[in-house]
Amino acid sequence: MAADALSRVFSALADPTRRDMVARLAVADATVGELAEPYDVSVQAVSKHLKVLEDAGLVSRSREAQRRPVHLEAEVFDLMTKWIERYRRQAEERYRRLDDVLRAMPDADDVPPPQTGATS
Amino acid sequence: MAADALSRVFSALADPTRRDMVARLAVADATVGELAEPYDVSVQAVSKHLKVLEDAGLVSRSREAQRRPVHLEAEVFDLMTKWIERYRRQAEERYRRLDDVLRAMPDADDVPPPQTGATS
DNA sequence: AGTTTATTCAACCCAGGGGTTGACAACGGC
DNA sequence: GCCGTTGTCAACCCCTGGGTTGAATAAACT
Numbered sequence: 001m002a003a004d005a006l007s008r009v010f011s012a013l014a015d016p017t018r019r020d021m022v023a024r025l026a027v028a029d030a031t032v033g034e035l036a037e038p039y040d041v042s043v044q045a046v047s048k049h050l051k052v053l054e055d056a057g058l059v060s061r062s063r064e065a066q067r068r069p070v071h072l073e074a075e076v077f078d079l080m081t082k083w084i085e086r087y088r089r090q091a092e093e094r095y096r097r098l099d100d101v102l103r104a105m106p107d108a109d110d111v112p113p114p115q116t117g118a119t120s
Numbered sequence: 121m122a123a124d125a126l127s128r129v130f131s132a133l134a135d136p137t138r139r140d141m142v143a144r145l146a147v148a149d150a151t152v153g154e155l156a157e158p159y160d161v162s163v164q165a166v167s168k169h170l171k172v173l174e175d176a177g178l179v180s181r182s183r184e185a186q187r188r189p190v191h192l193e194a195e196v197f198d199l200m201t202k203w204i205e206r207y208r209r210q211a212e213e214r215y216r217r218l219d220d221v222l223r224a225m226p227d228a229d230d231v232p233p234p235q236t237g238a239t240s
Numbered sequence: 241a242g243t244t245t246a247t248t249c250a251a252c253c254c255a256g257g258g259g260t261t262g263a264c265a266a267c268g269g270c
Numbered sequence: 271g272c273c274g275t276t277g278t279c280a281a282c283c284c285c286t287g288g289g290t291t292g293a294a295t296a297a298a299c300t
Contacts, residue, residue: 004136011134014127015258019203026210032277045259047278052257067267068277074211077204083139084197090146091194135288152247165289167248172287187297188247 005057006083009076012056017041018049022058025072032068125177126203129196132176137161138169145179145192152188 013019021035036046050070053059057076061068133139141155156166170190173179177196181188 006139007134007136010130014131014134016124016127017258019126022207026207026214028214033275041258042260043277044261044279048258051278063266067275072207072211074208074215077208081201081204081208084201087142087146087192088194088197088201091192094146094148095194137288153245161288162290163247164249164291168288171248183296187245 005076006079008056009058009080012052012058015049015052018053021046021049021053022072025059025070026074029069029071032070035070125196126199128176129178129200132172132178135169135172138173141166141169141173142178142192145190146194149189149191152190155190 013022017039020038024030024035032043032047032050035050036043039046050059050061054061058073060071060073062071133142137159140158144150144155152163152167152170155170156163159166170179170181174181178193180191180193182191
């Protein structure tokens, strides 16, 4: 579901096990078996997690003999950081602007003017 | 599930509708009704989405008459960006180091030395 | 007090996610 | 050629997530 790339990346990283895998893959490539070892789940489950990460573009696998070493693809992170930064900045700017407004009118709390209050 | 904060944030943003809400809230606070208007889902569904965003710490609601204006809390973004940047940097550094290694040994492809090959 | 407006709560439905086990495919080693 | 290793596919189970509808709460308006 939610076929778009950004959703897939966020969704992939919403799982602590998968985040941990990413963390470990940042240090070094690894095989499925190696990745599975620390967790007490089946290798199949880990394989599924890897598929999720792969579909999100976070990871690539190169066939090498019967091993399938897993490699972290860090570029996809940009997709997220760009999205996040965009709205973070927007929100911060809005906050700053609000500050300005408040500073500019130090008096007008909420009190509507007693008459002719058509200032929507 | 996955009670940890980071999982909640990633999970919250894994939904396109919720990301769109965040995008709109970056521009201005809004009420539930206002937020619901563009989407063709029930107001209840939107209310649920907001609960998810709130549990993730991405938005806050202040009671004001019978309205519950929704406000974006951008600080939580830091949680994600920190996580992401950490592993992105690590991965990039590793990549750089690999480059160095490859540049340092321009000859040794894969070919193991024909004898006394105990160099694991 | 009664009605309207704004929002949430509760119960339910269905699809998908994460887990399992068991069988299968693809290789390298002997 | 056969066996062991490595990984995936398939079927299944259970639970959560997003959606629905209907009722309940809360506050303003009249």
